[in-house]
Amino acid sequence: MKMTPRVVLIGSVAILFTIVLIMVVTPYFTVDRNPSEIFRSRSEIEAAGRKIYIANGCVYCHSQSIRTIDWGYGAERIAQSGDYVADHPILLGSQRTGPDLSQEGGEHPDDWHIAHFMNPRSTRPLSIMPRFDYLGVKNIEILTTYAQSLGLKDADDRMARQREWKEKVINAYEAGPVKNVEFLHAHVPEGWRNIPNPYPTSPAGLARGHKIYQDFCIGCHGPVGDGMGPAQPYIYPPPFNFTLLKNRGVSGGILYYQIMNGITGSAMPYFKKDLESEKIWEVGNYVAVYFINQSDANEAPRGIDAAYEPLLP
Amino acid sequence: MVPFSNMLPEKNQTSLLFILTSAFWMAVATFIGLLAATELIAPDLTRGMGWIVFGRLRPMHVNLVLFGFVTPGLLGAAFYYLPRLLKTELFSERLGMWTVAFWNLTVLAGGLTLSAGHSQGREYAEFIWPVDLMVVAIFSMVLYNFVMTVKHRREKTLYVSVWYANAAIILTGLTFALGNVIWRPTSGALTGIPDAILLWFYGHNIFGLLLTPLAAGVAYYVIPRACRTPLYSHTLSLLGFWSLIIVYTHVGTHHLLQVPVPTWLKVIGVVDSVGMVIPVMAFLINIWYTARGHLGEIHADVSAKFVFTGTIMYFFVSIQGSMMALPDVQRITHFNNWVVGHAHIGVLGFAGMIALGGIYYVLPKVLDRPLHSRFLADLQYWLVLIGMVGFTIVLTIVGLIQGTAWLNGETVYRVLPEVHVYYVVRASLGVMIFTGALIGLYNVLRTLFFPSGEAAS
Structure with a gap:
């Protein structure tokens, strides 16, 4: 094969073009775009909170993508393509330094979120999340509104x-x-x-x-x-x-x-x-x-003591 | 630029300025990585400083490594070897120097906007629209210079490095514009699942169509030169080149195996990820057979040592990558630090090591005097190598702890204290990599502008 400039440039671009057709354009026109049963569109303030979420890189530590093998927060619902139909951009995430947030809405009341954003270690002592007090109370409230919308209709029910x-x-x-x-x-x-x-x-x-x-x-x-x-x-x-x-x-x-x-x-x-x-x-x-200063540990009704329990005097 | 260009030789200024760019941004980008790693240990260290919060440092680190350190380093070598392989002069040093100036402006603008919280929130595609346009512009400037140099060549046959350099620039220019959805300035994104599919098509191609071909181009040039022997096989070069473009562009969906995307797309992603063995081994067999019996020469030449080590890392990262695309393996490795380790073998161990090798190959040749310090280059080699390998081992352990714990039903929060100590070791190894970058910058600066008395005499 003789590698002329034309073969290198036009050949490689032609291959790229073909593969884009297969790997990007075909799925673009064929994926299911029907909203799922939990879908609803976001309010203006929720969308504003999502912008704060993006600007501060929350997506690098929190996924929004529940898998069949998950047990943790949000695992009550496996993610479906219809959950994401309004996400622009989609924020699946690629790492879980913190928990998945797909279904975070309504897991906690608003005041828990405010305390957590001001100092994550005040509600979760082992957390390594940064403090977001630098955003100011108003932005934290907007961000909280977004967090409380995660899970859409399911989140509304929980809220x-x-x-x-x-x-x-x-x-x-x-x-x-x-x-x-x-x-x-x-x-x-x-x-x-x-x-x-x-x-x-x-x-x-x-x-x-x-x-x-x-x-x-x-x-x-x-x-x-x-x-x-x-x-x-x-x-x-x-x-x-x-x-x-x-x-x-x-x-x-x-x-x-x-x-x-x-x-x-x-x-x-x-x-x-x-x-x-x-x-x-x-x-x-x-x-x-x-x-x-008042414990009922090991009082009646006790049942049979477990094998390792110390004998009472 | 004017005072600098007066201090540089009359030819190859573009190459030298790209090398300087690479050495500078390597120091900046590794420091940002180190700071981010430190924040994972001591999250209140930078309290109140939103512009360096972890979520902003992370995209700054990744983008500055890709577009500030590795790509300019590899381009510095390409701007050197293209005219030589084509037996001509670079089409325009003047355009080249403007390219470097505009390149640095782009990287700076990208870093500052991310720090200020202007991000499109898509991995590897975080730059906002004006910076996206600047990236496309600098790739177009490089491409024009490359293509015109090829056009004015006096050597009829195109060597494999020439294919790789030209293909890398044109294909990345196109996939960058596509992946950043450049026709939608406000968001730079599609909507819903198609956005994820496009993002990972593009994201994996930053590695497959930019770093890999540019690094392969440098390896194909430096290894036969250092060994003073012809390339082992033209056929393998052809196989490696075309199969890279065909296979690599199919693998992006392996990032979405656990996401509701069409199954046929996942099947293609998995099958082609395993099929990556073909371009990888075609390239490696070609390079390693060329080097067979010449390891002494490679060991004696610090630039070839960097490049050869990069090819070994390419072997590891590629085999690991094929394995990670298998759904059963990915149940453990997805969403955790295993992948971060994998990315560091690829970008620092393979492409970054080869970029450093290219820098140390080109500098003495262009300046016609030895490096300021061969010892410092060697020291940098060991600091980066030990830092990077140790880093990967630690992050792989962390990934296995996280992945198996999660699979067994432990919450993310419960696993945090288990991995804390590894984060400390990881940051310490990051200190080695950052020190290596500082030593490299010092060595490049001294070699370029303040050669030691001994070397001058």
Whole structure:
């Protein structure tokens, strides 16, 4: 083959042209462009928030692309092409230094997001996300509006639930500590309310609970459990003060249920994706022993003690 | 530019200025990478400084490495070898020098706009529309100079490096304009899934149609010269050249295997990713058989050492890339630091090492005096090599930890403390790479403008 300038230039461009036809133009005209059942278009303010998201490179650490093999946040819905029909540009992302945000809308109430953008470590102590306080409060609010729209119609449903319960938790908080504790306990299913913590208190278990508390809880509830963590100024109703629970009918089961399921409407997230069963019992007992000073660990009804549990004196 | 050009020899100024450009932006771009790596360890370090927040540093790092360091370094060599292979002069040194000036302006404008938060948010296509136009303009200026030089050649046969240099510039000019959706100035994007398909078609071609052919062109020139032996096979050059253009342009969809794009497109992406073995091995067998029995000469010549090491890295990055396109492997490697490691073997280990080799090959030839310091060039070689290899090993470990943990149901947040220590090691290795870049810049500056007394005598 004789490689003349014409062969090199025209030949390579002709090949490129053909392959663009196959790899770009054909899919462009044949992909399914029908909106999916969760699709809705974005409001002006949500679109403005998306611009802030792009300008500050959020896409380099957060994907918006849930796969069949995912378990984490957003994994309730596998991404479909119809979810993206208005995305311009599409922001699938290529790395997960932070969680996927496909379904972030309504996972948390607005005040949690504001606290998190001001200082991510105030709500998630191990986070390595930068602080976005440099954007200013107004831009953070716009960005939050965008975050709360992720998941489109599904996000709207979750946001409606957040707003409904936000009103209730604020009313309960403002009714004073006694009423508030009653309200919180009343929404734990009865079976859970009657279960004591099944694991006995042990120094090792408390040490593990302490570690979990520092990694997950300290930002809101604070180092002494009084709800005065660094996120407190941004959150309403403010983070719960555990010392109020003494002699008010708390149980290991109540603590477990609230940690596992979160309290929708308040800034308390669910931790069932982050923490396995034993970790939740142990952080619950840590709170009970150190902050409430009242633990029901290993009380009746106990069932058969697990093999590794220490014998009681 | 005027005071500089007075200090440079009368010929090959374009080549020398591209080399200077490359050495300068390598120092800047590796520093930005190091700063970004440090922010992953200490996120509050740069609190309140939006212009260097991680999300802005990351595209600055990538684009400055691609368009500031690697491409100009490889072009510096191309502007040197094209006239020699064609037995003529460069068509226009004047145009060439304006190209370099405008090139630096483009890279600067791109970096500053990204830092100011003006981004189109698509990986490798972040530059906003005015900068996109500048990129197309500088590629057109280079192409015009190349094509006119070829036209005025006195050597009838075109050597393989000439094919690669010309094809790289014209194909990248076209795919850049297409991939940046240059007809849509406000967004530079399509809508929905087709945008992802176009983006990764373009994104992978920055590597396949720009860095790879330019680096192959330099290797095809430097290795036979350093070995003082003819190229092993013309047929393999032909096979490597055409199969590169045909196969590489099909692989972009392997970035979208876990995304709802048409299955036939994924199948093409996977099959052609494995098929990349053909252009890769055609090139490598050709280079390595040329070098067979001449490793002593290569080891003795620091430029050939850089280039030859680059070809070895090309082997690793390509085999790894073919493997990563297999869906079962990608279940672990996607979305995590494994891919970041892969990108660093490719861009720094392969194309970057060859760009550095090209720089050290051209400088003494053009200036007709030895490098300011062979020792410093060697030191830079080892700093970059150890930094880059160590970096890749660490990031591969991080990727495996993240990928397997996620697959087993751990949340991203839970895995963060597990990988923290590796981020620290990674940033330390980044210090080695940045130091190597500074040493290289010093060596280039001294060689160009302030030759040591010993060399002058």
